[in-house]
Amino acid sequence: MARNTGWKMETTCHGLVLACLLTLFTGLGAAGQICPSPVLTSPLDGAVNVPVDADISWNQVPNVPGYIISLGTTPGGTDLLDEKFVGSATTYNPPVGLPENTTIHVTITLFDFQNGNIEIPCESESFTTTSITEAPACAQLNVPSNGQTDVNPATNLSWGYVPGAIGYRLTIGTSPGGGEILPTTDLQNTLSYDPPAEFPPNSPIYVRLTAYNLLGDATSCTDFSFTTSELAALPGCTFLISPLDGEINVPVTPILEWAPVPGATGYRITVGNSPFTAEILDNVAFPPVTQTGILELEANRTFFITIVPFNEAGEAIGCEQESFTTLQGCGPFFDAMTGDLITLNPMIDIPDTISTCASEFPLVYTSPDVADGYRWFRIDVNGNETLISDTQTVSFAGSGSYRYEAYTLIPQSGNLECPTSKVFTVESSEIPVITSVDVTEQANGIRIAVNASGSGDYEYAIDSSSGPYQDSNVFTNIPYGTHTLYVRDRNGCGIAEEQIVQDLTLEGFPKFFSPNGDGINDYWQYIPPEFNGDITLVSIEIFNRYGQFLVRIDPTSRGWDGTIKGMDLPASDYWFRARSSTDQEMTGHFSLKR
Incomplete structure (x- = not known):
């Protein structure tokens, strides 16, 4: 939404939700600004007896480029001042003062004019002005100054605010105290006058300016006078041709071009990052040309430009400020032609x-x-x-x-x-190195875990160098026998292999026994197979299914009869742990049947 704040701005949202959302995420809202508490620093919220000419100041908020101030006689009201943009300033002086004995409600709005006109209004705070107890002092004419000569006949008059005044009466004549040009006129609470016609050339002009309030007029005030120059025509105002006022996606090295003005002998140009600053060009005078280049500007930013033609008679009056916005750099930005968000950065496809x-x-x-x-x-x-x-x-x-x-x-x-x-x-x-192979018995075969070292990324296979390969280094339910294990580097740096032979000693431990006194399988004991790899057992320990130790048997004895201290143990699964003379450990389980 563009605001009527005395300067022109073109919103970049174009009424489309997508573009506005982008602005919200890249502008004021993304930085997380919040209103300060309290907002006002002078006068403070709730203050009383505040002078009618007091400045109004507020706390600065980091990363906020601008502020809007409203003044009213009700919370959030704008009847005294309707949303005045004050740039980055944090102090505002009401040019015509404040009404006496009135509660003034101040609303400060955080305003980012560089990123889509985002607004965050703060809660209103208030103070009460003092009462006026006397008539105002005399007003002072500022432009032209008292006694000034060679004043352009097309000049305007302006004067300073008088604290406590609620209006001004103006008289203008060609003789002291005369009203030939303007009879005494109540201009109410304004600080300037634009004559409907030019003053007479080469003539003295007399001005009487009287401030007043409800208690009376200023007294004992001095009249003012100035002398006009030869009649000369001021040049008119110009306007931007390129870029156009409000244009977006302007290159960051633009050529400024404006319409020529007849009778102008030069142009004064001001360019700034805000309506009130001149960081780029500060009232720089140019000869009577109609274009100039600017050094590289910042991308994705709105710039404000004022061009004032001038000649020997003076400068053009009332020339309006214009603005343009540079292209959005690399994006993403809104393409009005396609309705898409455009990003100029390249797509990349580099792996992690x-x-x-x-x-x-x-x-x-x-x-x-x-x-x-x-x-x-x-x-x-x-x-x-x-x-x-x-x-x-x-x-x-x-x-x-x-x-x-x-x-x-x-x-x-x-x-x-x-x-x-x-x-x-x-x-x-690098090619892997197999450091060890762990084999344990399972109900349906054996479990093999192959351990490898190296700096590579490895995968595993069994009994075939061509796979299939798997991520896990563990193979389960593998049948007894001879097997070859393969460890392969995923990047093709090599394959390591190792052959293992099934541990036959596990075959010597019965899978079950039935101690019922029938003379068949009444005892559980290790029975060495025909080939046992010259393994000699030195101890066998038996545990119940919960891992509790029950008994230790001698590998050379008849074995375990299924009792503990003469008591029969129930039919169940039991575990054993056997140890060889070479300190090799074998584990497994068996069933007791009754």
């Missing part, structure tokens, strides 16, 4: 990890992306970056962290770079 074999360093890698330029950086352990390539191809000297950047150039804005960046890792792999 680039892997290679340690023997292949230095590794030469070429970006698959299409862009106008490329940069590659190595990141050290402290986070510092070092540029290692500014072409599409890079050579990695070793593993580590890197950052890749691809960018496009926008020629119409001074070759502005629009980059896309990503941090990734280069990993080196």
Whole structure:
């Protein structure tokens, strides 16, 4: 929403929700600004007996470029001042003062005119002015000044505010005290007068200015006078041709062009980041040309420009301020033609990890992306970056962290770079080394866990070098026998293999026994198979299903009869742990049947 604040602004939302949402996330709302508490610093909220000419000040909010102030006689009211934009200032002096003995409600609105005119109104605060107890002092004519000569006949009159005054009476004549040009006229509470016609040339002009309030007129005041110059025509105002007033997506190195003005001998140009500043050009005089270049401006920003023609008679009067907005840099920004959000940064397709074999360093890698330029950086352990390539191809000297950047150039804005960046890792792999193989018995075979070391990313297979391979290093329910295990580096750096033979000793432990006195399987004991690998057992321990130790038996005895201290144990599953003379440990389970 554009506001009538005495200057022109073109909203960038175009009435579309998508563009406005983008502005909300990139502008004032994204920074998380909130109204201060309290808002006012002078006068304070609730203050009384405040002078009618008091300045109104408020707390500054970080990252807020502008403020709007409203004054009213009710909370949130605007009957005294309707939403006045004051730029980045945090103090406002009401030019005609404040009414006496009145509660004044002040509403401050945070306003980001650089990012879509986002507004955050703060809660109103109030104070009460003092009562006026005497007539006002005399008013002073400011323009022209008293006694000034060679005043342009087309000049306007202006004077300063008198505290306590509620109006001014003005008389203008060609003789002292005369009213030939303007009989005594009540101008009410204004501070300037624009004569309907030019003053007579080469003539003395006499001005009587009387301030008044409900208690009376100012007394013992002095009249003012000035002398006009030869009649000369002031130049008229001009307007922007390029860029047009309110134009968006203007290049950041624009050529300013304006309409020529007949009779102008030059132009004064002011360009600023706000309606009240002049950071770019500060009332700089140009000869009678109609265009000029500007050094590179900031992207995605609104600039305010005033062009005032002048000649020997003076400067043009009442020239309006105009504005334009530079292109949104790299975006995203709204394309009014397509209704899309446009981003000028390139798309990149660099993986999170680039892997290679340690023997292949230095590794030469070429970006698959299409862009106008490329940069590659190595990141050290402290986070510092070092540029290692500014072409599409890079050579990695070793593993580590890197950052890749691809960018496009926008020629119409001074070759502005629009980059896309990503941090990734280069990993080196090597052929694995099998360090151990763990075998344990299961109900339907054996469980094999193969352990490998190395700096690679490995996968595992059994009995075939061509796979299938799996991520897990554990194989379950494998039949007894001879097996070959394979560990392969995913990056093709090699395959390690190792053959194992099923541990036959596990076959010597019965799967069940039935101690019922029939002379068959009445005892549970290890029975060495025909081939036991020369393994000699030194102890066998038996546990119940809950892991509680029950009994230890001698491998050379008849075995366990299913009792503890003469008591029969119930039919159930039991576990054993056997240890060999070479300190090899074997575990398994069996069933007691009754």
